Amino acid sequence: MPTVKSKKKKPKKEVNDGEEQGEAGQEVEMEVVANRSRSNSRDPLTPEPQEAAPQKKKKKKKTATIDQEVERADTPNGIGADSVMDGEETVTVTRKMKKKRRVKVTEHCDNDLGAEDDDIVTDAQSPIPQHSLFSAPSTHSQPVGKVFVERNRRFQVEQVEHFRHSSPMGDHIDHRQIWTTRDVALRVHSGFRVIGLFSHGFLAGYAVWNIIVVYVLAGEQMTTLPNLLQQYHLLAYPAQSLLYLLLAISTVSAFDRVNLAKASMALRGFLTLDPAVLASFLYFIALILSLSQQMTSDRINLYPTANKTLWPPGSEQQILQPWIVVNLVVALLVGLAWAIVSTQPDIDYTEEFLMTMEVEEYPRGDESLEIPA
Amino acid sequence: MLQASNFSLVLLIQLTLLAYDLFVNSFSELLRGAPVIQLVLFIIQDIAILFNVIIILLMMFNTYVFQVGLVSLLLERFRALLIFSALYLTLSICFHCWLLNLRWLESNHFVWTDGLQALFVFQRTVAVLYYYLYKRTAEYMGDPRLYKDSLWLRDAFARARQ
Numbered sequence: 001m002p003t004v005k006s007k008k009k010k011p012k013k014e015v016n017d018g019e020e021q022g023e024a025g026q027e028v029e030m031e032v033v034a035n036r037s038r039s040n041s042r043d044p045l046t047p048e049p050q051e052a053a054p055q056k057k058k059k060k061k062k063t064a065t066i067d068q069e070v071e072r073a074d075t076p077n078g079i080g081a082d083s084v085m086d087g088e089e090t091v092t093v094t095r096k097m098k099k100k101r102r103v104k105v106t107e108h109c110d111n112d113l114g115a116e117d118d119d120i121v122t123d124a125q126s127p128i129p130q131h132s133l134f135s136a137p138s139t140h141s142q143p144v145g146k147v148f149v150e151r152n153r154r155f156q157v158e159q160v161e162h163f164r165h166s167s168p169m170g171d172h173i174d175h176r177q178i179w180t181t182r183d184v185a186l187r188v189h190s191g192f193r194v195i196g197l198f199s200h201g202f203l204a205g206y207a208v209w210n211i212i213v214v215y216v217l218a219g220e221q222m223t224t225l226p227n228l229l230q231q232y233h234l235l236a237y238p239a240q241s242l243l244y245l246l247l248a249i250s251t252v253s254a255f256d257r258v259n260l261a262k263a264s265m266a267l268r269g270f271l272t273l274d275p276a277v278l279a280s281f282l283y284f285i286a287l288i289l290s291l292s293q294q295m296t297s298d299r300i301n302l303y304p305t306a307n308k309t310l311w312p313p314g315s316e317q318q319i320l321q322p323w324i325v326v327n328l329v330v331a332l333l334v335g336l337a338w339a340i341v342s343t344q345p346d347i348d349y350t351e352e353f354l355m356t357m358e359v360e361e362y363p364r365g366d367e368s369l370e371i372p373a
Numbered sequence: 374m375l376q377a378s379n380f381s382l383v384l385l386i387q388l389t390l391l392a393y394d395l396f397v398n399s400f401s402e403l404l405r406g407a408p409v410i411q412l413v414l415f416i417i418q419d420i421a422i423l424f425n426v427i428i429i430l431l432m433m434f435n436t437y438v439f440q441v442g443l444v445s446l447l448l449e450r451f452r453a454l455l456i457f458s459a460l461y462l463t464l465s466i467c468f469h470c471w472l473l474n475l476r477w478l479e480s481n482h483f484v485w486t487d488g489l490q491a492l493f494v495f496q497r498t499v500a501v502l503y504y505y506l507y508k509r510t511a512e513y514m515g516d517p518r519l520y521k522d523s524l525w526l527r528d529a530f531a532r533a534r535q
Contacts (some may be wrong), residue, residue, distance in 0.1 A: 072394070180515075180517060181516055181517065181520075184377050184381050185380075185384070185514075187510040232522065237403060238400060241403055245396075247501075248395060248501050251394075252508065255505040256509070258507075260505075284501075292490070294402075294494070295490045298402070298483060299485075302482070355459075355515075357515070357517060358518075359523045
């Protein structure tokens with residue numbers, strides 16, 4: 001325990017100084033003791049004892065320097081003994097100078113320690129006896145309106161109320177407390193809505209690109225269908241898979257905007273050309289049409305390895321024409337649905353429902369509302 | 374009362390299983406190099422559907438509404454999901470069995486018939502409805518009213534008694 005050691009050592013040294021310095025030394029000693037008692041009284045407030053030790057060491061050093069200065073003052077320029085010999089007047093003058101210097105030195109020390117007015121206790125305070133540090137306090141603790149906050153390696157006094165409001169940790173705790181399951185659901189839903197909006201646009205663009213590629217490869221009046229099969233057979237199945245993925249996400253996103261739980265509401269929305277209901281319907285039709293072409297897509301995919309039964313000679317026109325038309329219709333439907341969704345992208349029934357998921361507390365005191373089980 | 378962190382975790386698991394399901398439905402036809410690949414994908418997909426149904430049922434059992442005996446209230450609200458989940462699981466198992474049976478000996482050949490095509494369209498369409506209903510229900514399960522006594526629950530109880 002370094003603190004105890006220093007406490008034990010200090011008095012001895014100070015006693016020695018006192019003996020050397022005589023009366024003047026005793027006055028300085030009183031001030032040092034008073035300073036120490038203040039530091040002792042402040043120790044329990046500091047949470048880190050490791051930092052308190054260097055402070056004590058500093059103080060110890062400073063008291064030593066004070067002693068040295070006092071000694072030097074006793075013998076300024078090494079003529080102290082001679083001046084005492086000159087007479088009593090010179091002695092009193094030097095003592096006054098010493099006192100002034102002592103006052104200046106103590107002021108300087110206070111400034112170095114960075115003590116603030118709030119930290120300094122002006123009341124005369126007796127040093128705490130050693131045994132009382134480890135015993136339970138006999139009086140009740142008094143709550144104070146101040147807390148000590150470490151800032152810039154120093155403890156500063158702050159009002160409790162102010163600290164409560166300004167503390168970022170407190171804000172964090174409060175924020176965590178109000179984070180409910182409803183908020184989680186809303187966050188997830190808004191995340192999916194963003195994915196859905198992206199999917200709507202991407203699907204529309206992709207479907208248009210797909211049909212343009214097909215028509216370009218098929219040539220004018222579909223005269224180069226073998227060329228289409230040669231070029232497109234690698235793309236056919238991946239394109240079909242991607243189309244299903246995007247259609248599924250877009251359809252779910254469009255359904256989220258409608259209350260499908262009530263069929264009458266959905267039907268009324270469809271009859272009144274509600275944009276959300278219309279878009280959902282268009283996506284759903286596009287999905288079914290796209291799925292119906294799975295067999296033809298697989299047939300195109302297997303074109304290089306095909307035998308006579310899969311692609312009989314001259315059957316390209318008969319097989320591919322419905323497939324191209326259906327793809328064109330799908331592209332038109334998803335393009336139209338995207339345009340409708342884009343006009344009013346903020347309509348969202350599911351989000352509205354999620355927003356209404358608020359608990360109205362049941363009034364416990366009111367027994368008249370109690371329903372017997 | 375359901376904690377937000379627990380709900381987030383459950384929601385994450387549910388959405389991950391749904392995302393896997395959507396991935397398999399979209400790209401399983403591309404991953405048919407060997408029949409065993411599709412077999413594994415389909416088995417995991419069916420188990421994922423089953424897990425999702427079990428999770429949503431457990432969440433329903435965990436609600437205050439269920440514990441006080443208002444099962445009809447939950448059924449009224451989530452009936453569509455339960456029906457479509459059962460339908461989708463059945464259709465998926467049927468389609469997977471049929472497809473693997475046709476492709477087991479030779480995976481990269483044309484197997485489509487009108488019946489298989491019809492089942493395929495039906496299964497994939499129901500899948501989209503299942504995604505929509507499941508996602509909506511999973512989000513609705515975060516309703517705080519389902520987990521504590523409230524005026525809304527009292528009103529629902531009074532209506533159920535009448």
